[in-house]
Amino acid sequence: MKTLLRSAVLAAVSAGLLAAPAAAAPDAPHEGAHLARPGLPQPLRAAAPHEAVEFFWYDCSHSAALEEPLARWAARHTGEVVLHRVPAIWTGGPDERLQTAHARLFYTLERLGAVDRLQARVFRAVRTEKADLTTEDAAAEWAAEQGLDERDFRAAYRSSEVDRAVAAVPALFARYAVDELPTVVVDGTSRTAPSRAGGVAGMPAELDRLIARP
Template identity: 30%
Template sequence: MTTPRSFIKKSLFAAVVTLTFASLTGAANAATEAFTAGKDYKVLSNPGPVDKPGQIEVREFFWYGCPHCFRLDPFVQQWLKTKPSDVNFVRTPAALNPLWEQNARGFYAVDMLGQTEKVHSALFNAIQVKEQRLFDQPSLASFYASQGIDANKFNGLYNSFAVTGKVAQSRKLAIQYQLEGVPAVVVNGKYVVQGEDGKVLEVVNFLVNKERTAKK
């Protein structure tokens, strides 16, 4: 038999359990929806391919002459230090106009020589801090030579078939993703995140987790 006092105790206990569960559920939902589509990122209607199927791709589109890309780069560099093993990061120089294409060719030529990490930040600094105009083959060849890269090898690759193919792929993806500017980070060919501060990588992490959960 349930007495009035025990009934009250049971009712209060049930109420506490209900409120606790509601609070936990609400917190979980809030965490899940920390960032929203249309506000913090764009959902692509026409998803693109990824370089390494089975891994979650994070592809950064940038231009060395872009001050916003320069401001984002330190956050990207920091993020790379703790990048999850199931994530494939791809730097993609945007080539949406003739000027940007020159830097894209330079990037891919250096990348084929395996020297990207050595000179990536140095070129950003030279253009954005030292205000050097490094936007054509001769000036880029001279700059990269100052960084220890063989100018003859660089020039040999600059207009090569292989580099031209990579530039064309970069342009094709940028158009497919409907990019109107840089920096832009595309997660798994499905989502576009734009900005120039640490929030960009917070949203990227959110979307990576979203893709990881979807795979499971």
């Protein structure tokens, strides 16, 4: 994608938008549970008529199931919808360490412009192959196997830009009151998730309805 969430996160930090989150994030991800929250905040950035923000975790089975359908949905709406992704970090939750490491991997790949090519592969590595990509060495070795330059990967992995992006994630989850994975927020005013769409398979059709609203 030409428009990266990384830039939106940094812009939000600079503008102070993340200083006062709207609500506290839950302690741990819930797959298939939803708590309705009215009055979602405004979009991160308007770069197209519509913006979709996906909140996911590489070790979430529902997030993994949504990846390819969501990518196809976004491709069908090229020029109409900008898709951003936000990796999960629930501060204080039992999976915080794993989530933080996975978020660092995601933002490293984003910095290298490799998310679109490798996102599905990361899900497959974590969920199907049970690969541990939570350390720099393991992630760098895996990235090299995918055709990325290992030195470039390590430099991005350690960069201050990736540090800032990872640090901003918990406030983004609080800002959007995310309590279910995956969740996709459209235009900052509406959302869908497995519990709202009758399962992951129903989410693309629900997204079509959300962007068709006047």
